[in-house]
Amino acid sequence: METSHLPQTPEGIAEAAKLICDGALVAFPTETVYGLGGNATDDQAVAKIYEAKNRPDFNPLIVHGADKAMLEAFVEFTPMAEKLAEAFWPGALTLVLKRKADAPLSLLVSAGLDTVAVRVPDHPLAQSLIAEAGCPIAAPSANLSGTISPTRAEHVLESLNGRIAAVLDGGACSLGIESTVVDCSTNTPTLLRPGGLESEKIESVSGPLAHPEKDPEAPRSPGMLARHYAPNRPVGLNRTSFEKHEVILGFGPSAPDSALNLSESGNLVEAAANLFAMLHQLDQGDAKAIAVMPIPETGLGIAINDRLKRAATPE
């Protein structure tokens, strides 16, 4: 795939928005760093984000809205979150909030957590793109996993050329450092990641933030806590034969008809997109255990297997 380099014109924005609506990936500028964007309501698009970044695991992603109203359909704003959004949005502040039960968001975007990280970026191109696409955009930094975050379109292309549909070029990012992440899903607002918005500024509005790294008494963040979804039933991995009392999470054309199949054709992007919904579904019936067929340890299969290993060994 050739990555198109789109200019910051109405035509460039329209083309980028159309690609997002079609489920493709577009890197776009924010005031912090370039984001690697995909439709946050589309499991396949979100799975492609992890694939393009070459991530070995499913770290939850930030969901970007054109404004706060757009995000209210997906998460519960607490009074503290209202105050912080009012003071700092649009801007370099990401809020972790409880996911609404019926939120039409990809399950993969929050990697099985019951919270979602949301932000309204302070960049005219980002806002126009999200508004024109008409959907929230999931976006990690637009670089390969383990490399430096991109602050220019050229950096994005160095890392991701050929792996994404397009980059919308807005020149250099003004802050050049990722957003500050604050968890407002519990009673004590907690600093999860220092970033472009100084914590002193946030505390002047919120009062003292808990710092889990400095203070062992502080509530741990959802990412640190094992609050990731784990099935209640025992999970067996790499299984090719099955017992009567088991339900089967299949992969590929050789799966039995009774299995829920992550991907009949053996496509890892499709498998990642189905993973969380199928695990939930298999955990609901009255089967005693879940047997998972082997999944190749390549590309997205590495992140899928990482997640399944955690499901198989509850922390």
Ligand code: TXA
């Ligand atoms: O400035 C930024 O934040 C950029 C631009 C593109 O917006 N994005 C970015 O995304 O840095 P990423 O994926 O590289 O970092 C997201 C951070 C990670 O530290 C992740 O663990 C945390 O947010 N995060 C996301 N969802 C979370 C959740 N539900 N609970 C706790 N932490 C979460």
Ligand code: MG
């Ligand atoms: Mg990053």
